[in-house]
Amino acid sequence: MLAGLVALPSAAVFAESVPSYNMYGVPGLIDMPTANVAPDATLSATLGGAGNQARATLSFQFAPRLSGSFRYSRISDFDARDSVDGVFYDRSFDLRFQLLEEGDYLPSVVVGLQDFIGTGLYGGEYLVATKEVLPGFEMTGGIGWGRLGSRAPFAEIGTRKAEKLGEGGLPTYDRWFRGDAAAFGGLSYAPNDRLRFSAEYSSDSYTRERADGGHEDDSPWNFGVDYRFRNGAQLSLYHAYGNSVGFQLTMHTNPRRAAVPGGAETAPVPVAPRARGAARDLGWVGTDTSGYRQSLNTAMTNDGLVLEGLTLEPQTATVRMRNPRYGQVPQAIGRTARAMTRVLPASIETFVIVPMVEGMALSAVTFRRSDLEALEHEDNAEILARTRITDGFGRAPSAFDDQYPKFGWALSPYMQLSVFDPESPLRADFGVRARASYRPMANLVISGSVTKKLTGNLDKIDRQDDDALPLVRTEKARYSAEGDPAIERLTLAHYGRPARDFYSRVTVGYLESMYAGVSGEVLWKPVDSRLALGAEVNYVKPRDFDQLFGLRSSETRTGRIPDVNGHLSAYYDFGKGYHGQLDVGRFLAGDYGAKVTVDREFANGWRIGAYATVTDVPFEDFGEGSFDKGIRITIPFGAVTGQPSTDRSNFVIQSLTRDGGARLNVDGRLYEQVRSYHQPEMAKTWGKFWR
Amino acid sequence: MSVTSDPRPFRRLGALAALGCSLLLAACSSGGEGSDITKYVREFAAQKIGGSSAGGPQRITPQQIQQVAAKSKQPLVLIDFPEKKSNALIIEIARNGAVQTYATSARQTVALENGLARGSRGLGGDLMSADLGRLPHMIAQRRGGINHREMRFLNGEDITVRFHFSCKVEVGPTGGNPRTTTMTEDCTQINGLASFTNTYQVNGAGRVLKSEQWFGPSHGQAVIQQIRF
Structure with a gap:
């Protein structure tokens, strides 16, 4: 027996490069910011607070100089209009931009907007400079406006408006850098990699909290000590406001780091080069070729790939395949090509691999077998340069007779979350979900999903909003209360390739938990294009609250839900990891408008982005928040575990669920299914071709 | 009684899963409908419950080498990663062509060109490929000089990173039994901080019998010994 080589994923250590974070979850001292900047793509979660303040913040270094934060805070003993039993919950967004990088003599300089959209309780702007003057010893000084200019202001620049814009969800541009300005600053000293001591003078006097709540501000001086763990996490203990104790825990991760760089999956089979002169042997032509199919099927199954069809011509072999395993498509293509070199007759020089998703031929990847043989141990860029990736339209061999019909099922636990309800900021349902699918043909699928709740409290939500729009999303609590068991989805979907560059989908049935109807979509995406265009039209009726087979009237307390909605969409890959999406059209409540999404994407599948939806609903009709906006994060299972996987977890943090700017949640939208089999995505992930 | 002392822990787990696969840990599926997350959780749980049999790195014994050598006529190599305490x-x-691919029974492979590392797969943090420049020629001729080489890895984002090295190859003393020439290759990264020193024991026919080579930032040095050509 041979002992396996042991590959232990080495723990990622960020300790040196990530700066200390403050209670607001941004680089800072204690309550005040510094001009330190985290390494590009750092994703940080902070839980911190002192006295009556508790803050949970998610920060992301979106670009080397630009970072954004989303915060959910809890202020107790505070009597604001929206407080519940004296406890006030609030959401806030920050942006920070580095104006100047630290040099030998010059400090790093950062401009920051704190709580720049929202109700503005935390609203403040700052310009801050930080310089490491001696090893481990940093000095910070800055000027703050708004909240950060509330203690001992030294100047007044214009006037700062007190009344908020709209319903509180708009950028508060009319206030930025206006009104009183005050100075803040501090020192920190890190004797080693583990410890850091800091002291600051705060320019925030907590004016509102003192006036309307129980905050006592005894001193502008705050003191703290940070301890940094091996994995980079920061634990801090503070003495704040002259009278309170504060704690903080900050965890960091970076999508650019994987559990195991390049993955821990087993090796691919080696390429089997042909013997010299063997390519001239055409003796196999005209004989029974089912043996080749058998061997190729065995080899591909071994790698978790599905051989769906095969045509053999004297010099060309075309493989129709599916990839249920590899998150990086080139790896699936590479492993298929390797298997082909080992199995197919020597006279075959051209390999065409046609990957299929939902019965759609997404591309045709063509190799010369001699190139695969010659470049197996060379830079993967060389085989990429000799690979042709073309449209799969009309290129797929028909599926073997035994491939369809196909049946599949799954039983799994599920969890549904609801956050940000001031009555109870975190609610959840737990239960069991059963799913099944039946495919009479490759591009036709009947699928459904049923849930049975075991426990939970989503049905306890009793917020009633004075809405000027039909209630298209805000009756979630009733759906949760009455839908047990619930049919989440039950649909018949057809996918197709109507023409070169075009993809289509028609879905009929119970499309999602709240709507039934018909959804049709067409996507235009040339195989080598950065741009894709899509059109979707939906005809829907609201489903009964019990989420079984019935429908209910489209009339709601506040208006009629229109039957027809739909969008025109544009998708564009800007390169360097930035991706944009624009959806323009009619939303569920009949409002017209546009949704803009910008994502930072990583080749290993991580995505972190933000979106905003603005429609023709007047802000006062939309209600709190003025318009829909939020953050979305995609975590690829493969990068986290080191095992290849096509699974991804998607999280959307929506600042508030409202009825304006809401889209139908139909399953199987085309773009995400198509793009990873196209350029430029294939080239981006090509590093795994020979892996 | 603890679970690990059960002589048939996996059978017990199997019965449990069959009994009710909707139990929170043991989700199950067929026909490709399931998610990898539940599978992973289940496998992870199975390992824990069963008591891991792969309890740390194992060492190859001389007896095992003899057994394997007796069983097959294929070329054979002993590879040791001292930093990982694994061989x-x-x-x-x-x-x-000139590249031989060697494999473990656990589907891990190492590609060698006359004993010189050209790649690895399945170790995690693999050497994806290497352009050795004139090194194979210099080794075979036992000649020193300056050489450039490139080594390629995947980073955490699965993007290829290329390390360029400038290397000084030197011919050392000849001796020992079997009689070999010791050659050293001293490499420093161009525009980077990485550096390593490889050593090769080359016989009279220009073949590398034993070597110590850098396999990249994840694995460090490997000791490679040709047991049979």
């Missing part, structure tokens, strides 16, 4: 006997499974 393995690897057997040639393929040959493509």
Whole structure:
């Protein structure tokens, strides 16, 4: 027996490069910011607070100089209009931009907007400079406006408006850098990699909290000590406001780091080069070729790939395949090509691999077998340069007779979350979900999903909003209360390739938990294009609250839900990891408008982005928040575990669920299914071709 | 009684899963509908419950080497990663031009060109490929000089990173039994901080019998010994 080589994923250590974070979850001292900047793509979660303040913040270094934060805070003993039993919950967004990088003599300089959209309780702007003057010893000084200019202001620049814009969800541009300005600053000293001591003078006097709540501000001086763990996490203990104790825990991760760089999956089979002169042997032509199919099927199954069809011509072999395993498509293509070199007759020089998703031929990847043989141990860029990736339209061999019909099922636990309800900021349902699918043909699928709740409290939500729009999303609590068991989805979907560059989908049935109807979509995406265009039209009726087979009237307390909605969409890959999406059209409540999404994407599948939806609903009709906006994060299972996987977890943090700017949640939208089999995505992930 | 002392822990787990696969840990599926997350959780749980049999790195014994050598006629290599405290006997499974691919039974492979590292797969943090420049020629001729080489890895984002090295190859003393010449290759990264020193024991026919080579930032040095050509 041979002992396996042991590959232990080495723990990622960020300790040196990530700066200390403050209670607001941004680089800072204690309550005040510094001009330190985290390494590009750092994703940080902070839980911190002192006295009556508790803050949970998610920060992301979106670009080397630009970072954004989303915060959910809890202020107790505070009597604001929206407080519940004296406890006030609030959401806030920050942006920070580095104006100047630290040099030998010059400090790093950062401009920051704190709580720049929202109700503005935390609203403040700052310009801050930080310089490491001696090893481990940093000095910070800055000027703050708004909240950060509330203690001992030294100047007044214009006037700062007190009344908020709209319903509180708009950028508060009319206030930025206006009104009183005050100075803040501090020192920190890190004797080693583990410890850091800091002291600051705060320019925030907590004016509102003192006036309307129980905050006592005894001193502008705050003191703290940070301890940094091996994995980079920061634990801090503070003495704040002259009278309170504060704690903080900050965890960091970076999508650019994987559990195991390049993955821990087993090796691919080696390429089997042909013997010299063997390519001239055409003796196999005209004989029974089912043996080749058998061997190729065995080899591909071994790698978790599905051989769906095969045509053999004297010099060309075309493989129709599916990839249920590899998150990086080139790896699936590479492993298929390797298997082909080992199995197919020597006279075959051209390999065409046609990957299929939902019965759609997404591309045709063509190799010369001699190139695969010659470049197996060379830079993967060389085989990429000799690979042709073309449209799969009309290129797929028909599926073997035994491939369809196909049946599949799954039983799994599920969890549904609801956050940000001031009555109870975190609610959840737990239960069991059963799913099944039946495919009479490759591009036709009947699928459904049923849930049975075991426990939970989503049905306890009793917020009633004075809405000027039909209630298209805000009756979630009733759906949760009455839908047990619930049919989440039950649909018949057809996918197709109507023409070169075009993809289509028609879905009929119970499309999602709240709507039934018909959804049709067409996507235009040339195989080598950065741009894709899509059109979707939906005809829907609201489903009964019990989420079984019935429908209910489209009339709601506040208006009629229109039957027809739909969008025109544009998708564009800007390169360097930035991706944009624009959806323009009619939303569920009949409002017209546009949704803009910008994502930072990583080749290993991580995505972190933000979106905003603005429609023709007047802000006062939309209600709190003025318009829909939020953050979305995609975590690829493969990068986290080191095992290849096509699974991804998607999280959307929506600042508030409202009825304006809401889209139908139909399953199987085309773009995400198509793009990873196209350029430029294939080239981006090509590093795994020979892996 | 603890679970690990059960002589048939996996059978027990199987019965449990069959009994009710909707139990929170043991989700199940067929026909490709399931998610990898539940599978992973289940496998992870099975390992824990069963008590891991792969309790740390194993060492190859001289007896095992003899057994394997007796069983097959294929070229054989013993590879040792001292930093990982892990070694393995690897057997040639393929040959493509000058490059031989050796494999463990656990589907991990190492590609060698006359004993010089050209790549690895399945170790995690693999050496994806290497352009050795004139090194194979210099080794075979036992000649020193300056050489440039490139080594390629995947980073955490799965993007290829290329390390360029400038290397000084020197011919050392000849001796020992079997009689070999010791050659050293001293490499420093161009525009980077990485550096390493490889050593090669080359016989009279210009073949590398034993070597110590850098396999990249994840694995460090490997000791490679050709048991049989």
